[in-house]
Amino acid sequence: MSEPSLLDQLASWASRLDVEDAPERVRAHLRSQLLSQLAAARAGYGHPLGAKISQAYGSPLQDDPERGAHSLAMATICLDFDDTAYAGHLSHSCVNVPLVYARPLGLDGRRLAAAILAANECAARITAAATLGPFRGQTAGHTHLAGAVAGRLRAEGALTDTWVNALGLAFTTPTWTLPRGFFTTDAKLYTAAVPVRIGLGACDGAKAGLGGPADVLEHPQGFLYRFAALPLPEEAVGGLGTLWYTETLSYKVHPGSAYLSAAIDCAAELHEEIRELGADDIAEIVVEGSLFTSGLDRLTRAESVGPHSSVAALNFSVPYNVATALLTGSLEPADLAPPDVARPKRWALAAKVRTVHDPALSRAALLATAPLGQALRRAGQRAAGWAGAAGREAVDALPPDWLAPADDFRWATKDLGARVTVRLNDGRELRAERRTALGAAGSTDGPGHEELARRKFLRCGGKPEVVELTGNLTELDASGVVRLVELALGDLGEGATSRRVRTARPAPARFDAGAADARSTPLREPEVMWDTAGLEAAYDGLFRAAASRAGLGSEAGGGDGGDVDRTLAHLALSDRLLADIARQVLAGAAAPLLDNSAAADPAAIDALVAAADRAVLVELVRRNAAELVGVLARTPDRCRVADVRVRLVNGAGEELFSGSVPWGEIVRMRAEEHLPGHAARINSLEEKAG
Structure with a gap:
């Protein structure tokens, strides 16, 4: 008998996954992730770009959930205000798909949370298996093939075979993101939305009986060997039920790339010291960062970024984001739209920003769990070959090959640090530095992720009742979930093509015959476990x-x-x-x-x-x-x-x-x-x- 494929193993576990299978610290991340993603949705639809999205694709709560998920994925990615995990920008599919299907399926809070959890774990694991390759972060559209399939099928209670076929179908036609367009135009909006549609379409096909290749991930002509320079198939199935990728989430305080977050934090910290100064008082601004920050800066400086640039180009611009935070003390969604984006003082200051690579910060970044540390440890001695192709900076920053990968993520880290120095014409220097960004995994200063998510949602115009409902997510019945979704998303994306679903008590969810539902399983008295x-x-x-x-x-x-x-x-x-x-x-x-x-x-x-x-x-x-x-x-x-x-x-x-x-x-x-x-x-x- 042949060994089960990676998809067989992953689907067998995730299709039966209940939210109570995860520790409370993991469930807490699900609540923060949901609230933070709802904030990203509100920010996205509230931006001028969001109006174009809703005009083209309608609201997130329209009659067609597939089209609603497409619209929502575009809105949540457009300002780069989404959260990150090791590995992937999960929420555009892992949260969005269960959200739009929650009402038509009549999900209660426990099933909604289980769908998000299953989607996170599947999408992050497959993304991690391919992360030593050309696509990471938002460019890894394949994250959302897995997130869309797992998020929908766990919500529907589908059988394992349906999962395997749907994932096999979806990963046979993965998307390939081109740098041209992604970094400088609105084409970036499709990097999550298109694979979400592919994944949902694969679910329809699998439910109708279409079959996909169960070995599509590990086969020599399969996904990993085309999408990874160094495939890590072990990442897809290692530590199922004990290694929770969900708890590697980092939370965005500012819209923009995670590679810039710490630098923006530093600039905001320096705001009070320079607020009375003019651009003429400042000689230069030096941003020191890891190879991730300096590499992104080199990439975006090859383009001419200015007041009329796309939101994508602005999101990746070190000079504009740092200058804005220095002048205003923060970086908000409004800073990525007129009239704020056209303020001359910002661009005058941005012209004085210089980015420098700090090898020590690169070493700290690659030692951390995310964005690459766990993958490099999994690769061991093989990582040297990958780093050599990536460049000298990566080789010098590699952790020792004997450092084993983590088999528990409770102390996961994302140390993308930065140092910002403002040099004044009078000879003074003002400096701020951070080992990691506010809200990043492993950050020990500032509020916890629950408070950061709450503040973010309210800052984006969210209603306090949604915060309360999300805090009690697994206790909500189906009507409570409807209220949460309606309050959070009901006033968004109401363009000309949008058709809202009438609010009514939802019908009971339809589950595949024979599917295992955690609620129908007789409860046993749980054994008391060690309090750590x-x-x-x-x-x-x-x-x-x-x-x-x-x-x-x-x-x-x-x-x-x-x-x-x-x-x-x-x-x-x-x-x-x-x-x-x-x-x-x-x-x-x-x-x-x-x-x-x-x-x-x-x-x-x-x-x-x-x-x-x-x-x-x-x-x-x-x-x-x-x-x-x-x-x-x-x-x-x-x-x-x-x-x-x-x-x-x-x-x-x-x-x-x-x-x-x-x-x-x-x-x-x-x-x-x-x-x-x-x-x-x-x-x-x-x-x-x-």
Whole structure:
């Protein structure tokens, strides 16, 4: 019997996925993602470009849900105000398609959330499998083939075979985005809308009995081998049910490319210091960023970007966005339309913006989970070949090939940092810098994603009741979902070709015969699982301390054997040992042995410090900690009493303790004593250095 194809494995899991299968921290992202995407829709339809979209394609709530999804995808992408994940700009299909089908299918909040979750996970995984290739971000239109199919079919409760055929049909005819048009014209609007239509059409065909190739992703003549320079098929199915791509979401505070977000944050921070100055007072503005920022700047400077440029060109312009944020203290959708876009002072200041590549920021960017770090780790030694084709900047920034990919995303990061320096004619310099943008995955300063999404939606003219309804999403009945959708989208896109659906109590959803519906499954008393909150909080404190010692994009430590580096190396090694014990306890092993000699051995610590700079060590600790906590989160609470044989030695190899200790006590000491102690030591070293 042949091994199941990637689509067989993915569809078998996602077609049965219920929102309650995901941890609460993942469900919280679904609520923020929905609210933030509704804000992007309101901003898009409210822009002059949105009026053209609605005139051509109608409103998102018209009678034809396929055409409504097309219109909505164009509106949400047009200002680049959508959110990003590892990997892909998911929401144009993963949120939009379930939204427009929610009313005709009579979905309640739980089914709507399940459809978004299933779509996210399928679309992000397939996008990740092809991310080391020519298409990333919004240019990866194939993201929405998967998002549209999964979002609709999970909402309809379709059978696994229907999923496989629909995905096979859709991925046989993927879209190929051309740079000409995407970066400088309104043609960018179709990069999500067209694959959404293809995906929905494939659903119709599969439901009618048309068959598609189940092996279309991995076949030598299939999708991955045509759309990826370095295919990573493992990304499509690795860690199903434990590795949640949804929790890698980063949230946009400003409309525009994520490669510019941190620079815009820095410029907004400097606004108060320059607000009384004129363009003549400023000699130049230097934006330092990673290879993603500098590369985008090179690409857009090849075109002549000005007041009459398309929204796409403005979105990608480092000079215009930074100058606007410096002058106004923010960047809003209105800044991408007349009259604001034509203000001469902005363009006079934009002419003084210069972008510089910072290798340290590139290193930090490629160490982070998104946009490429997880893929590079999955590729391992193969990544060097891909980076060589991408250019010298990518080669120099590559993480070490021994750094393993994450198998838990609870501490996912997106470190696209920036530094903005305003040099004045009188010789003064004003500077702001950020390791990561506000709202980005892993950001530790500023409001959390729930508050950022709430502010964004209200800023875009959304009604407070929608915020409340979204906050209680999984508790809403079908009429509550109708109200949410109507309040959020009902006044948008009402062009001449729009036909609104009459508001009425929706008919019950029609499900494929034999489909598994989570609501009809008898509920079992759930087993109490291990509460990892205390351990996660201890790691959060440790990460904050380590980040404060590293500096922005710094390679401090650099293998010099300093105390901070040795502490981090010891933690990374010991977490690896603890994660192995956690897996043995979960598997029911009798009295596994925890011997710390490998983590206490000075030679092992020195070898790791010599092989890794400070940034790599911090990332290794984060990765190994996530693995440990991820296993514990899947462990029944009753396993706390499991005996573990413990042997502790000091750095000289002298035995300090030998005996049996309950596993729960070992984890408690880690959370309450060991990690806080190491964080305090790192902080004390910082104070001495200061």
